[in-house]
Amino acid sequence: MPNGGYQDVVAKLETLKSQFVARVAAELGLYIDLIRTAGPNEAGLAAVREGYGWLHRLAGSAGTFGFSAFGLQARELEECLQVVVEGDSEGQLARLERALDADFFTRLDSLKSLLASDAGDSALPVLQNAVTEVAPELLLRVDLIESDPEVGRELAENLSRYGYEVVVYDSVEAFLAADLDSGVTTVIANVELQEELQPAFDRHKQLHRKLVIFLARNDSFDVRYQAAATGAGGFFPLPVDVPALADRIEQLSQEWEESAGGRVMIVEDDEELAEHYRLVLDNGGLKVKVITEPSEVMSELAEFRPDILLMDINMAPYSGVSLARMVRFQPEWLGLPIVYLSSEHDRDMQISAVAQGADDFIEKPISDTRLVSVVKARCTRARQLAKLASRDSLTGLMKHSLIKQELAKEFSRCQRYGQVAAVAMLDLDHFKSVNDTYGHATGDTVIRSLANLLRHRLRKSDIIGRYGGEEFVVVLPDCGEAQALRILQDVCDQFSGIVFSSQDVEFQVTLSAGIAMLGAFGNAEAALNGADEAMYHRKKHGRNGVTLYSEVAGNDGAPEAASP
Numbered sequence: 001m002p003n004g005g006y007q008d009v010v011a012k013l014e015t016l017k018s019q020f021v022a023r024v025a026a027e028l029g030l031y032i033d034l035i036r037t038a039g040p041n042e043a044g045l046a047a048v049r050e051g052y053g054w055l056h057r058l059a060g061s062a063g064t065f066g067f068s069a070f071g072l073q074a075r076e077l078e079e080c081l082q083v084v085v086e087g088d089s090e091g092q093l094a095r096l097e098r099a100l101d102a103d104f105f106t107r108l109d110s111l112k113s114l115l116a117s118d119a120g121d122s123a124l125p126v127l128q129n130a131v132t133e134v135a136p137e138l139l140l141r142v143d144l145i146e147s148d149p150e151v152g153r154e155l156a157e158n159l160s161r162y163g164y165e166v167v168v169y170d171s172v173e174a175f176l177a178a179d180l181d182s183g184v185t186t187v188i189a190n191v192e193l194q195e196e197l198q199p200a201f202d203r204h205k206q207l208h209r210k211l212v213i214f215l216a217r218n219d220s221f222d223v224r225y226q227a228a229a230t231g232a233g234g235f236f237p238l239p240v241d242v243p244a245l246a247d248r249i250e251q252l253s254q255e256w257e258e259s260a261g262g263r264v265m266i267v268e269d270d271e272e273l274a275e276h277y278r279l280v281l282d283n284g285g286l287k288v289k290v291i292t293e294p295s296e297v298m299s300e301l302a303e304f305r306p307d308i309l310l311m312d313i314n315m316a317p318y319s320g321v322s323l324a325r326m327v328r329f330q331p332e333w334l335g336l337p338i339v340y341l342s343s344e345h346d347r348d349m350q351i352s353a354v355a356q357g358a359d360d361f362i363e364k365p366i367s368d369t370r371l372v373s374v375v376k377a378r379c380t381r382a383r384q385l386a387k388l389a390s391r392d393s394l395t396g397l398m399k400h401s402l403i404k405q406e407l408a409k410e411f412s413r414c415q416r417y418g419q420v421a422a423v424a425m426l427d428l429d430h431f432k433s434v435n436d437t438y439g440h441a442t443g444d445t446v447i448r449s450l451a452n453l454l455r456h457r458l459r460k461s462d463i464i465g466r467y468g469g470e471e472f473v474v475v476l477p478d479c480g481e482a483q484a485l486r487i488l489q490d491v492c493d494q495f496s497g498i499v500f501s502s503q504d505v506e507f508q509v510t511l512s513a514g515i516a517m518l519g520a521f522g523n524a525e526a527a528l529n530g531a532d533e534a535m536y537h538r539k540k541h542g543r544n545g546v547t548l549y550s551e552v553a554g555n556d557g558a559p560e561a562a563s564p
């Protein structure tokens with residue numbers, strides 16, 4: 001978890017609650033006196049308006065600090081004063097006299113005892129399980145529980161070709177005895193061990209944070225149902241279709257990555273409340289930026305680049321609705337989800353606020369657990385949509401145009417800082433015959449397998465794109481020619497070892513790659529053409545391997561294209 005442990009969060013929330021109680025206790029006497037002395041005149045109206053704003057804020061925040069009964073009472077009193085301050089000015093004084101009756105003051109006074117007697121719901125009892133360790137490299141670790149050593153060994157070997165580090169256990173007990181607290185990893189288990197698995201899931205809450213896939217010899221409805229009921233994210237009959245399994249692991253990992261570590265910006269002028277939200281969302285695994293000064297929203301947006309913006313509506317003298325419209329003035333933020341988090345409880349007002357440029361409305365107070373789940377769901381959706389626009393739908397890699405942009409950026413970076421970087425073009429060999437022989441769907445699996453292998457074998461900082469049908473481009477920053485050759489050769493070797501199957505026929509596919517060093521060219525486009533030329537050279541000379549542009553006959557590493 002980002003800041004300290006769960007106990008630390010609970011302690012900080014308790015401190016905030018104490019601050020809230022101390023502040024409200026001090027304000028109570030002042031506001032009760034202010035409203036009590038409000039006469040049927042202009043000064044009295046001003047006092048009632050002030051008291052109304054105060055009750056409105058309390059109604060939205062008290063529940064968050066665990067004072068639900070107090071918050072509800074504040075809401076009812078706020079509604080009594082709303083009748084006075086809203087609506088036409090004629091008759092306002094008469095409405096004031098009617099609203100401030102003996103019953104109103106009895107209820108206003110009762111706020112004191114409610115604050116003192118309401119022990120407050122205990123802070124965050126359920127959030128402990130929501131903590132998510134964000135360590136994406138762990139997503140490449142696979143724990144395989146398989147009692148048959150031969151099946152275990154073969155599957156581990158096949159999965160390791162995709163870059164997974166596989167640890168095999170021969171029983172659920174052996175797996176549980178190992179380190180369970182390593183965070184999010186993939187667990188693949190033979191479902192024939194169901195009798196051991198179900199109690200393990202019941203006993204070990206950590207298992208619920210793992211990405212679980214079950215395997216079974218017996219592929220029946222009942223077995224699949226059992227697997228789903230245990231919480232599995234995938235099911236594969238034995239013998240396993242390894243490329244499809246690797247694909248499912250990748251999908252689950254990506255879903256997890258999309259849902260973890262979302263970025264939330266909160267614009268809220270109530271500092272205690274803002275800090276409470278920050279702690280709760282941070283504890284839920286999100287990155288949070290709080291703005292208590294609404295005028296800073298634009299500069300902070302550019303700096304923090306959130307996935308979602310949570311905004312209070314009443315932040316005198318600012319209105320969240322106008323701020324949302326202002327944010328939308330900038331085309332860059334047109335797609336940013338804006339969600340109001342406000343104590344406004346009039347449905348019509350809520351709908352009208354959303355209609356003016358926001359996406360949703362969350363009414364305060366909101367429980368901590370619900371806040372985390374609503375914000376996480378929104379962040380995940382926003383990240384998925386953003387990805388859809390720039391990513392290839394079959395592989396999830398960058399699309400043609402984006403990879404070219406990224407290559408151009410890397411080219412400028414190399415020129416500016418004198419660094420080395422390589423670009424490689426990869427193309428599957430005889431892919432037309434794969435499609436013709438095994439069908440287009442199997443061809444798609446082959447394409448996705450190469451994408452998954454590249455994602456796992458290359459560094460996080462490397463740039464990978466699907467350039468065309470069965471063509472891929474990778475850019476390797478800070479990478480010399482010999483190292484690039486080693487990396488790409490390794491990808492070729494691993495890929496050619498993957499066994500695909502279609503209607504009980506097994507087959508393997510190879511690829512050809514060409515590498516060019518960015519520093520040897522005058523622009524990014526020329527370097528890409530160099531890599532392409534090297535790749536075609538490889539195609540002509542036997543395929544299944546890597547060729548360096550500098551070694552292609554006639555190219556001495558300082559080609560004509562190098563001159564700017």
Ligand SMILES: Nc1nc2c(ncn2[C@@H]2O[C@H](COP(=O)(O)OP(=O)(O)OP(=O)(O)O)[C@@H](O)[C@H]2O)c(=O)[nH]1
Binds near residue numbers: 430447470
């Ligand atoms: N399954 C599948 N096939 C695709 C996709 N995009 C392109 N292809 C196919 O990829 C094949 C490319 O064939 P060619 O350009 O003739 O090349 P090749 O057969 O790989 O031959 P060499 O490159 O010379 O080794 C064509 O059959 C395309 O239909 C895709 O998204 N899915």
